[in-house]
Amino acid sequence: MDLLALTDFNLVARHGGFGRAARATGRPKATLSRRVAELETSLDLRLFERGARTLTLTEEGRALHERTRVLLAEIDETAAAIATGGDKPRGRLRISAPVLFSQTAMGKLSVGFALKHPDVRLEITSEDRPVDMVEEGYDLAIRVNPDPDESLIGRIFLRDRLVVVAAPSMVRPGDDETANAVVRGPMSGPMTWDMRSPDGRSSLSVGPVLSLPSLMMVRDAVRAGIGAGRLPISLVSRDLAAGRLVLWGDLDRPEIALWTLYPSRRLLSARVSAFLDHLKEAFPMGTADELAAHIGG
Numbered sequence: 001m002d003l004l005a006l007t008d009f010n011l012v013a014r015h016g017g018f019g020r021a022a023r024a025t026g027r028p029k030a031t032l033s034r035r036v037a038e039l040e041t042s043l044d045l046r047l048f049e050r051g052a053r054t055l056t057l058t059e060e061g062r063a064l065h066e067r068t069r070v071l072l073a074e075i076d077e078t079a080a081a082i083a084t085g086g087d088k089p090r091g092r093l094r095i096s097a098p099v100l101f102s103q104t105a106m107g108k109l110s111v112g113f114a115l116k117h118p119d120v121r122l123e124i125t126s127e128d129r130p131v132d133m134v135e136e137g138y139d140l141a142i143r144v145n146p147d148p149d150e151s152l153i154g155r156i157f158l159r160d161r162l163v164v165v166a167a168p169s170m171v172r173p174g175d176d177e178t179a180n181a182v183v184r185g186p187m188s189g190p191m192t193w194d195m196r197s198p199d200g201r202s203s204l205s206v207g208p209v210l211s212l213p214s215l216m217m218v219r220d221a222v223r224a225g226i227g228a229g230r231l232p233i234s235l236v237s238r239d240l241a242a243g244r245l246v247l248w249g250d251l252d253r254p255e256i257a258l259w260t261l262y263p264s265r266r267l268l269s270a271r272v273s274a275f276l277d278h279l280k281e282a283f284p285m286g287t288a289d290e291l292a293a294h295i296g297g
Contacts, residue, residue, distance in 0.1 A: 002035075002038065002039065002042065003072075003075075004035065005035040005036065005038050005039040005042075006039060006068055006072065007072055008021075008027070008031070008032050008035040008036060008039075009035070009036050009039050009047060009061075009064070009065070010065060010068060010069050010072060011024075011025055011027070011032065012032055012036055012048070012055070013057055013061065013065040013069075014065075014069070016055065017055045018032050018033050018036075018055065036048070045058075045060045045061075046058050046060070046061075047060060047061035047064060048061055066134075066135055066136070066137060067134065067135070069137065070134075070137050070139075073091060073092070074269060076091075088119060088270065089117045089119065089120050089269075089270040089271040089273075089274040090119040090120060090270070090271065091119075091120065091121065091269075091271060092120075092121045092123060092139075093120050093121065093122050093123065093139050093140070093271045093272065093275060094123045094125070094137055094138045094139050094140075095122070095123070095124050095125070095138065095139065095140045095141070095142065095275070096124075096125050096127060096131045096133075096136075096138050096140075096141045096142070097124060097125070097126055097141075097142040098126070098127075098128050098142060098143065098144055098258075099126050099127065099128050099214065100214070100215050100216070100232075100235075101142060101144075101258065102124065102126035103126070103214075103216060104216075104234075104235065104291075104295045105291065105294055105295060106124055106126075108294065109278065109279070109282060109294075110122055110124055112278065112282070113274070113275060113278045116274075116278070117271070117274055120271050120274070130143070130146070130147075133152070133261070133262070133263050134151075134263055139262065139269065139271065139272050140260060140261070140262050140272050140275060140276075141260070141261045141262070142258060142259070142260055142261075143258070143259050143261060144256055144257070144258055144259075145254070145256065145257050145259075146259050146261060149261075151263060152261045152262065152263060153261070153262055153263075154259045154260060154261040154262075155259065155260060156257045156258065156259055156286065157258060157259070157260055157276075157279050157280070157283060157286055158257075158258040158283050158286050158287075158288075158290075158291055159255050159256065159257055159258075159286055159287060159288060160232045160233060160234050160255065160256040160258070160288045160291060161232070161233050161250060161251070161255050161256060161288060162230050162231065162232060162233075162250070162251040162253065162256065163230070163231060163232075163233050163236065163247055163248075163249065163250050163251060164193055164195055164204065164228055164229070164230055164247075164248040164249050164250075164251060165222060165228065165229060165231055165236050165239070165240070165245040165246065165247055165248065166179075166222060166225075166227070166228040166229070166245065166246060166248060167222060167223060167224065167225035167244070167245060167246075168243060168244075168245070168246050169225045170225055170227070170228065172248060173204075173205070177205070178190060178205045178206060178207045179204060179205065179206045179207070179227065179228050180206070180207060180208075180209045180226065180227035180228070181193075181206035181207060181208045181209065181227045181228050181229065182208070182209070182210045182211075182212065182218050182221040182222050182226055182227040182228070182229045183208045183210070183211050183212075183218070183229070183230075184211070184212055184213065184214065184215055184218050185211065185213075186211060187208055187211040188208060189207075189208075190205065190206070190207045191205075191206055191207075191208070192204065192205055192206070193206055193230065193251060194251070194252040194253075195248065195249030195250060195251060195252055196249060196250050196252045197249040197250065201252060202249065204228070204248065204249075206227075206228060208227075209226065209227050210226055210227060215231060215232070215235060216235075218231060219231055219235055219236060219239075222245065223239065223244055223245065228248065230251055232256060232288070233288050233292070234288045234289075234291040234292040234295060235292075235295070237288070237289070237292040237296075238292065238295075238296045260276060260279065282294060
């Protein structure tokens with residue numbers, strides 16, 4: 001495949017037209033049109049639908065653009081690094097992070113990284129769904145307990161755990177009683193939360209009375225005394241220390257592990273390496289206490 005033609009195709013796709021790409025880059029419009037036509041001929045595919053006033057990517061063109069634009073950017077950055085005799089992080093860095101981690105930690109992390117690496121254009125998206133890193137053009141993803149994926153390389157950088165907490169005004173129920181509960185997600189009927197503490201294992205019967213879409217909202221409702229809640233210890237440790245919440249026990253389930261993930265078939269770019277180093281500096285031991293300190297600092 002002709003890399004020059006592929007580069008011109010991506011320019012036209014990014015700018016949404018031959019004229020716009022020509023004006024933005026100073027390349028002759030006729031040259032861009034010819035190279036894209038040559039690429040379509042070599043692939044035996046139509047990459048654009050050409051209207052009288054519009055130019056839109058076909059399904060095949062969209063797929064080619066999404067799969068090649070990041071690779072071409074990496075080639076450009078590698079060449080620039082070699083030319084300048086260094087591997088200084090530069091270019092766009094797209095990161096997908098979970099909603100709660102974004103709300104509590106990514107703001108401060110992003111500011112610190114931007115101050116250290118001004119040549120990197122950092123772009124954070126906040127979402128809990130699994131993303132297709134190659135198709136959607138992400139350089140790095142942060143995920144909670146992700147499913148195994150052979151196409152990705154990952155490592156744990158933080159560990160947390162879920163605890164059951166309540167307001168001091170709320171009396172813990174006896175064995176045959178049910179506690180009001182605040183839950184994240186769809187409302188359901190009565191349930192049992194299995195817990196563990198220094199005194200051993202126990203079960204708590206709860207009846208959800210309030211369903212909320214985020215753990216931050218659950219914490220606020222639990223503080224108000226509406227019901228008990230299951231929350232990460234990093235999110236409530238300051239409340240526990242200040243007496244705004246009391247600990248009823250650790251939830252008896254596997255720990256929360258936050259992973260950094262990136263595509264295994266890509267070389268690790270300088271900007272991704274720099275952000276991984278930044279996370280290591282922020283959380284050298286990877287503990288819930290470090291995350292709590294970061295959130296509260």
